[in-house]
Amino acid sequence: RVKKVSSEFYKGEREENFNKSKEVDLLDESSEKLENVDWEDVITLLDDNEWPSKTPGFQETMKEYRFELKKLAEKVMQVMDENLGLPNGYIRKALNDGDGDNAFFGTKVSHYPPCPHPERVKGLRAHTDAGGVILLFQDDKVGGLQVLKDGEWIDVQPLPNTIVINTGDQIEVLSNGRYKSAWHRVLSPVHGIRRSIASFYNPSLKATIAPAPQLVEKTNQQVEQTYPKFVFGDYMSVYVQQKFLPKEPRFQAVRAV
Numbered sequence: 001r002v003k004k005v006s007s008e009f010y011k012g013e014r015e016e017n018f019n020k021s022k023e024v025d026l027l028d029e030s031s032e033k034l035e036n037v038d039w040e041d042v043i044t045l046l047d048d049n050e051w052p053s054k055t056p057g058f059q060e061t062m063k064e065y066r067f068e069l070k071k072l073a074e075k076v077m078q079v080m081d082e083n084l085g086l087p088n089g090y091i092r093k094a095l096n097d098g099d100g101d102n103a104f105f106g107t108k109v110s111h112y113p114p115c116p117h118p119e120r121v122k123g124l125r126a127h128t129d130a131g132g133v134i135l136l137f138q139d140d141k142v143g144g145l146q147v148l149k150d151g152e153w154i155d156v157q158p159l160p161n162t163i164v165i166n167t168g169d170q171i172e173v174l175s176n177g178r179y180k181s182a183w184h185r186v187l188s189p190v191h192g193i194r195r196s197i198a199s200f201y202n203p204s205l206k207a208t209i210a211p212a213p214q215l216v217e218k219t220n221q222q223v224e225q226t227y228p229k230f231v232f233g234d235y236m237s238v239y240v241q242q243k244f245l246p247k248e249p250r251f252q253a254v255r256a257v
Contacts, residue, residue, distance in 0.1 A: 001057065001061045002061055002062070002065050002137065002197065003140075003195065004057075005055055005056075005057050005058040005061045005062070006058075006062075006109055006111075006195055006197060007193075007195065008055050008056075008058070009052055009055040009058050009109070010041065010111040010193065010195075012054060012055055013052055013054055013055060014041050014043075014111065015041075015113070017041075018041045018111075018113060021041075022037070023037050023038070023039055023121070027039075027115075027116065027117055027120065027121060031120075032120070033119075033120045033121070034120055034121040037121065038121075038122060038123060038124045038125060038186075039112060039113070039115050039118075039121045039122065039123045039188040040110050040111070040112055040123055040124055040186070041110065041111045041112075041113070042108055042109065042110040042111075043108075043109050044106050044107065044108050044109075045062055045066065045106065045107040045108075045109060046105075046106050046107075047066075047105075062107070062109075065107075065197075066105070066107050066199065069107070069135050069163075069199040070105050070199070070201065072135060072163070073105075073132075073133045073135055073199065073201035074092055074201070076133050076135075076165060077091040077092050077095075077132075077133060077201070078092075080133075080171070080175070080179065084175055084178055084179075084212070084214075084215060085214060085215075086212055086214060086215075090212060091132070091171070091174055094174055094203070094207065094209065094212075095132050095170070095201065095202065095203040095204070095207060096203075096204060096207070097203070097204040097206050097207035097208070102204040102206070102207070103132070103201055103202060103203060103204055103207075104131070104200070104201075104202040104203065104204065104205070105199070105200065105201055105202070106199070106200050106202070107197060107198070107199045107200075108196075108197070108198045108199075108200070109196075109197050110124075110195075110196040110197070110198070111193055111194065111195055111196070112124075112142075112144060112186060112188060112189050112193065112194040112196070113189070113193050114189055114190060114191055114192065114193065115188035115189060115190065118187060118188035118189070118190055121188055122185055122186065122187065122188060123144055123185075123186035123187055123188045123189070123194070124185055124186035125185060125244050126148070126183055126184070126185040126244065127183070127184070127185070127243050127244050128168065128169055128181040128182065128183055128184075128247050129166060129167075129168035129169065129181060129200070130168055130169050130170070130202070130235065130236060130239040130243070131168040131169070131170055131200050131201070131202030131203065132167075132168050132170050132171055132200070132201045132202050132203060133165065133166075133167065133168070133171065133200075133201045134165070134166040134167070134168055134198055134199070134200050134201075135163050135164075135165060135166075135198070135199045135201075136163065136164040136165075136166060136196065136197070136198045136199075137162075137163055137164075137195075137196075137197040137198075137199075138156070138158060138162075138164060138194070138195070138196050138197075139158055139192075139194045139195045139196065140158055140159075140160045140161070141158055141192065142158065142189050142191075142192040142193065142194035142195075143155060143156075143157065143158050143187075143189075143194070144186045144187040144188070144189055144194050145164075145184065145185075145186055145196075146184060146185050146186070146187065147182050147183065147184045148182070148183035148184070148185075153185070156184075166181075166182055166184070167179045167180070167181055167182065168181050168200070168202070169181045169235070169239075169247060169250070169251075170202070170203055170209050170232065170235075172227070173209050173210065173211060173227040173251070174209060174210075174211065174212055175211070175212070175215060176211035176212065176215040176216055176226060176227060177226050177227070178215065181247065202232075203232040204232065205231075205232055205233035205236065206231065206232070206233065207231070207232045208229065208230070208231055208232075209229070209230060209231075209232055209235070210227070210228075210229035210230075211226070211227050211229075227251055228251060228252065228254065230254040234254050235250070235254045238250050238253050238254050
């Protein structure tokens with residue numbers, strides 16, 4: 001149902017506007033590589049913003065999908081707790097700034113239309129995700145997602161009805177580097193429209209993020225802590241300026257608590 005309504009939504013409500021977009025104009029006007037734009041049509045779904053209303057079944061289906069994906073993200077975090085030897089619920093509590101339900105949960109619905117010059121523009125430039133746990137429902141057939149591993153870009157092959165799990169910068173900090181946030185990018189497709197629906201379970205902007213004390217090694221009273229302690233809202237202020245730049249300076253630039 002998600003595949004059906006998201007495809008109908010793009011065709012009925014977005015495709016015409018994308019064909020008139022600045023990305024299309026820039027590609028037509030220039031023979032240079034486009035370094036600062038992405039060949040992507042995107043909207044973000046949140047509980048409290050206005051949703052598309054013209055596509056039958058879109059709102060009902062995506063609300064149900066988001067409800068289930070949020071539960072899945074919390075299960076994934078429980079597995080991470082267990083893998084890291086942390087108390088059950090540790091990561092969830094850190095992202096929610098306590099026992100409440102304060103985390104940010106957003107869903108980004110993206111479509112990457114066929115590109116006449118894929119060598120000159122990326123579908124989405126290389127970056128790491130800022131937040132916590134990201135659950136990606138990518139296209140069954142049209143590929144393009146790549147992840148950086150050992151200095152090489154590796155294709156993330158499309159698999160039918162599969163959720164791809166990605167860890168963001170805050171999981172890297174909380175785990176004191178045991179989990180890394182993955183560099184990834186999207187190539188512009190030549191044929192077909194690539195669907196991508198990414199749901200982000202991110203910290204509350206007020207949440208304080210720091211390596212879990214259990215994961216900080218203490219040797220001769222010297223504490224080995226690779227990452228600073230900071231408020232997530234402060235980190236986002238840095239991230240929006242440096243999203244496509246190396247991540248290590250972001251960690252160091254954020255204001256320490």
